Amino acid sequence: MNMYDIILKKREGEILSKEEIDFFIEDFSKGQIPDYQASALLMAIFFKGLTKYETFLLTDAMKRSGDVIDLSKIAGIKVDKHSTGGVGDKTTLIVGPLAAACGVPVAKMSGRGLGFTGGTVDKMESIPGFRTSFEAAEFISLVNRVGLAVIGQTAHIATADKKLYALRDVTATVDSIGLITSSIMSKKLASGSDAILLDVKCGNGAFMETLEEATELGKWMVDIGKTAGKNMVAFVTDMSQPLGLTVGNALEVIEAIETLKNEGPTDITELSLKLAAYMVFLGHRAKSPEEGYEMVLDKLHSGAGLEKFREFVEGQGGNPEVTKDYALFPQASLSKHILALESGFIKSIDARVIGSASLHSGAGREKKEDLLDLSAGIILNKKVGDSVVKGEVLATLAANDQAKIQTAYDIAITGFAISSESVEKPMLFKKIIL
Amino acid sequence: MNMYDIILKKREGEILSKEEIDFFIEDFSKGQIPDYQASALLMAIFFKGLTKYETFLLTDAMKRSGDVIDLSKIAGIKVDKHSTGGVGDKTTLIVGPLAAACGVPVAKMSGRGLGFTGGTVDKMESIPGFRTSFEAAEFISLVNRVGLAVIGQTAHIATADKKLYALRDVTATVDSIGLITSSIMSKKLASGSDAILLDVKCGNGAFMETLEEATELGKWMVDIGKTAGKNMVAFVTDMSQPLGLTVGNALEVIEAIETLKNEGPTDITELSLKLAAYMVFLGHRAKSPEEGYEMVLDKLHSGAGLEKFREFVEGQGGNPEVTKDYALFPQASLSKHILALESGFIKSIDARVIGSASLHSGAGREKKEDLLDLSAGIILNKKVGDSVVKGEVLATLAANDQAKIQTAYDIAITGFAISSESVEKPMLFKKIIL
Numbered sequence: 001m002n003m004y005d006i007i008l009k010k011r012e013g014e015i016l017s018k019e020e021i022d023f024f025i026e027d028f029s030k031g032q033i034p035d036y037q038a039s040a041l042l043m044a045i046f047f048k049g050l051t052k053y054e055t056f057l058l059t060d061a062m063k064r065s066g067d068v069i070d071l072s073k074i075a076g077i078k079v080d081k082h083s084t085g086g087v088g089d090k091t092t093l094i095v096g097p098l099a100a101a102c103g104v105p106v107a108k109m110s111g112r113g114l115g116f117t118g119g120t121v122d123k124m125e126s127i128p129g130f131r132t133s134f135e136a137a138e139f140i141s142l143v144n145r146v147g148l149a150v151i152g153q154t155a156h157i158a159t160a161d162k163k164l165y166a167l168r169d170v171t172a173t174v175d176s177i178g179l180i181t182s183s184i185m186s187k188k189l190a191s192g193s194d195a196i197l198l199d200v201k202c203g204n205g206a207f208m209e210t211l212e213e214a215t216e217l218g219k220w221m222v223d224i225g226k227t228a229g230k231n232m233v234a235f236v237t238d239m240s241q242p243l244g245l246t247v248g249n250a251l252e253v254i255e256a257i258e259t260l261k262n263e264g265p266t267d268i269t270e271l272s273l274k275l276a277a278y279m280v281f282l283g284h285r286a287k288s289p290e291e292g293y294e295m296v297l298d299k300l301h302s303g304a305g306l307e308k309f310r311e312f313v314e315g316q317g318g319n320p321e322v323t324k325d326y327a328l329f330p331q332a333s334l335s336k337h338i339l340a341l342e343s344g345f346i347k348s349i350d351a352r353v354i355g356s357a358s359l360h361s362g363a364g365r366e367k368k369e370d371l372l373d374l375s376a377g378i379i380l381n382k383k384v385g386d387s388v389v390k391g392e393v394l395a396t397l398a399a400n401d402q403a404k405i406q407t408a409y410d411i412a413i414t415g416f417a418i419s420s421e422s423v424e425k426p427m428l429f430k431k432i433i434l
Numbered sequence: 435m436n437m438y439d440i441i442l443k444k445r446e447g448e449i450l451s452k453e454e455i456d457f458f459i460e461d462f463s464k465g466q467i468p469d470y471q472a473s474a475l476l477m478a479i480f481f482k483g484l485t486k487y488e489t490f491l492l493t494d495a496m497k498r499s500g501d502v503i504d505l506s507k508i509a510g511i512k513v514d515k516h517s518t519g520g521v522g523d524k525t526t527l528i529v530g531p532l533a534a535a536c537g538v539p540v541a542k543m544s545g546r547g548l549g550f551t552g553g554t555v556d557k558m559e560s561i562p563g564f565r566t567s568f569e570a571a572e573f574i575s576l577v578n579r580v581g582l583a584v585i586g587q588t589a590h591i592a593t594a595d596k597k598l599y600a601l602r603d604v605t606a607t608v609d610s611i612g613l614i615t616s617s618i619m620s621k622k623l624a625s626g627s628d629a630i631l632l633d634v635k636c637g638n639g640a641f642m643e644t645l646e647e648a649t650e651l652g653k654w655m656v657d658i659g660k661t662a663g664k665n666m667v668a669f670v671t672d673m674s675q676p677l678g679l680t681v682g683n684a685l686e687v688i689e690a691i692e693t694l695k696n697e698g699p700t701d702i703t704e705l706s707l708k709l710a711a712y713m714v715f716l717g718h719r720a721k722s723p724e725e726g727y728e729m730v731l732d733k734l735h736s737g738a739g740l741e742k743f744r745e746f747v748e749g750q751g752g753n754p755e756v757t758k759d760y761a762l763f764p765q766a767s768l769s770k771h772i773l774a775l776e777s778g779f780i781k782s783i784d785a786r787v788i789g790s791a792s793l794h795s796g797a798g799r800e801k802k803e804d805l806l807d808l809s810a811g812i813i814l815n816k817k818v819g820d821s822v823v824k825g826e827v828l829a830t831l832a833a834n835d836q837a838k839i840q841t842a843y844d845i846a847i848t849g850f851a852i853s854s855e856s857v858e859k860p861m862l863f864k865k866i867i868l
Contacts, residue, residue: 007605034470036468036470036472036605043445044477047481167470171470171471171474172438173474
């Protein structure tokens with residue numbers, strides 16, 4: 001078997017075999033296939049596509065290219081929840097405690113973020129003392145004891161995907177449904193859960209901009225996960241404006257706490273309840289998603305979700321008092337308001353623009369080596385459809401550097417559009433794929 | 435400008451600008467664009483193509499990536515003749531002397547061969563003393579004095595093409611008309627002639643297997659050459675069986691001498707006269723190709739072509755007595771006949787198979803470093819359409835190594851097909867593109 005023939009075969013639109021896909025991924029991982037041949041194959045795949053079965057084979061090969069986590073020592077059905085990434089998405093921090101409070105073990109492996117804000121691991125590190133680096137045994141005993149734990153994703157998960165993604169990123173071969181699916185799912189399958197709940201974001205702040213594209217990606221991921229023997233559900237949800245009212249690291253953790261106190265924004269609260277309901281259902285703690293919904297709603301109202309969050313923070317070495325005293329979080333020294341230039345109704349809040357402003361405030365990373373300012377970010381006062389009066393505060397920027405806050409301001413101000421006519425609020429929840 | 439955007443643009447089927455193509459070739463030449471981005475672009479070009487104007491721009495950029503030869507010190511209109519490569523094609527050795535005898539200056543730059551036999555330079559080196567390495571001034575004075583000289587192609591001609599071709603060869607991106615055209619024409623335009631006569635081979639022994647493909651390539655090359663300001667003509671000729679009766683290095687030189695003595699095979703003689711006629715026409719030594727034909731026919735019959743060949747050999751330090759004594763050529767110590775297994779008519783002689791047998795006899799190179807056996811090769815006794823009697827010699831192999839001659843024999847024997855019904859001789863001359 002040789003790489004030239006594999007490139008030629010795909011170039012001619014033929015279907016690759018398991019042996020060929022395994023050969024490619026194994027030898028590419030070992031550095032035995034040069035990048036120029038890999039990128040030629042990727043471009044041929046861009047044009048000729050992958051069948052779902054080829055995508056499954058590629059996903060499986062990439063999964064096996066790194067460590068595959070064994071969660072069998074955790075009692076119960078492990079359910080993972082994964083978002084394809086959006087601006088202001090802090091649902092994991094709410095959904096995890098609610099599901100765990102219903103008895104679903106949540107063993108969350110999470111990466112550091114590249115882009116608009118940090119990842120879940122970065123966000124949680126804004127809590128003093130919180131750590132995410134554990135030995136496997138410690139992590140598993142934490143999940144068994146608390147019901148919920150988060151571990152930083154190691155470099156050894158789906159290593160071939162990491163290498164391949166870096167190559168796709170510089171050769172204009174990212175946007176191919178089979179490649180996107182296998183990249184996400186290889187990491188999910190390697191992280192050892194029994195069931196996976198996907199939240200596919202859709203809109204200009206997301207990777208998939210249209211409902212059609214997001215639905216297609218959701219279907220592919222569900223199908224690949226099922227072929228791999230996992231129980232799968234995917235949501236398609238709106239990302240045309242940021243989720244909730246905060247974008248940043250500490251800011252989002254505070255909003256998650258507020259939501260667990262049942263004092264959060266409607267959109268975040270409703271989406272978190274729906275996601276948690278499906279986790280409880282997938283984890284066999286409820287007979288239906290509806291029953292799951294009742295259960296998690298009860299945990300929200302009773303404060304059991306917030307209490308689970310505190311246990312979770314304490315379990316990972318963090319100070320649980322943050323839920324009572326937000327001054328324990330890192331504080332930004334500078335703030336700047338964005339004011340409405342006219343009266344009317346918020347027509348749009350461009351999620352991508354707000355995300356970019358957040359990044360430039362210091363809350364996100366452009367390069368892997370960049371240090372995060374965990375206190376920086378944006379607090380929105382308005383959402384799409386809200387009425388606004390000229391001079392009213394639309395949003396407030398937080399940062400620690402004059403130049404950064406100015407850049408963030410200059411970007412963010414372009415993200416708001418106001419209409420003189422009333423505007424309908426966008427539907428957050430768009431689709432479910434079973 | 436950056437390479438990612440160029441890949442993306444071509445992937446989306448857009449037309450690249452002169453600035454983008456220049457950027458790619460200049461920076462790729464300097465090693466500032468990684469191979470993996472270049473190969474992704476090549477695969478995108480494979481799928482989305484290049485327009486003729488993009489192809490011209492690419493050709494021109496690649497021409498400028500190396501030395502551009504200045505032949506202005508040679509008096510008269512310099513005409514180059516180039517074959518896309520076939521099995522047994524020794525026409526340059528016949529056409530050059532005939533055209534030069536008519537007063538057309540021929541300054542031939544030629545490479546060493548990779549494949550079935552050596553290149554023109556390799557073949558001529560089978561003449562004792564013949565050398566092809568000259569300083570530019572020496573080469574030019576040789577052409578001015580003799581009317582004909584051959585120089586080995588330096589590594590500095592169209593260097594970007596060399597690097598790009600090596601990449602195409604291992605990434606399944608060779609067969610794209612724009613890339614093929616620019617690869618050939620960048621070298622032709624860099625070698626400084628005023629007019630170019632192309633012989634596009636067509637059939638299973640050639641790069642272009644069908645008449646349609648060969649015609650298309652001819653048209654593209656003619657158009658690109660004209661856009662670059664050159665006078666252009668392309669022939670499309672048959673390569674479904676080897677040209678002439680010999681395949682090898684010394685063997686082909688001897689056949690060329692025989693042809694210049696007007697004792698060569700009909701196909702070689704006829705094609706050489708036609709090519710030479712057009713060279714004389716392109717070199718403005720005849721008012722029409724027909725007049726050119728009469729002139730070169732006269733040079734053949736009078737022996738002036740053979741005499742020019744002898745001057746040419748002597749000019750390059752070779753022994754001109756080889757035209758009178760073939761024992762001066764390197765001799766093979768072993769020979770082996772291929773006999774007809776049945777009586778009938780030769781239905782086909784697979785040019786690719788015979789070429790491969792020649793290579794394995796030692797006459798060709800698989801890798802650049804391989805040493806040639808200049809005496810090795812194949813002499814055909816029959817051509818397609820000839821009648822044959824069971825036990826008659828179809829061909830004779832020549833080599834100096836028992837294992838090699840056996841391998842060559844095992845390959846060559848599969849190349850002949852005999853039919854019980856009479857077979858029409860294939861038309862050698864298929865098309866002319868002006």
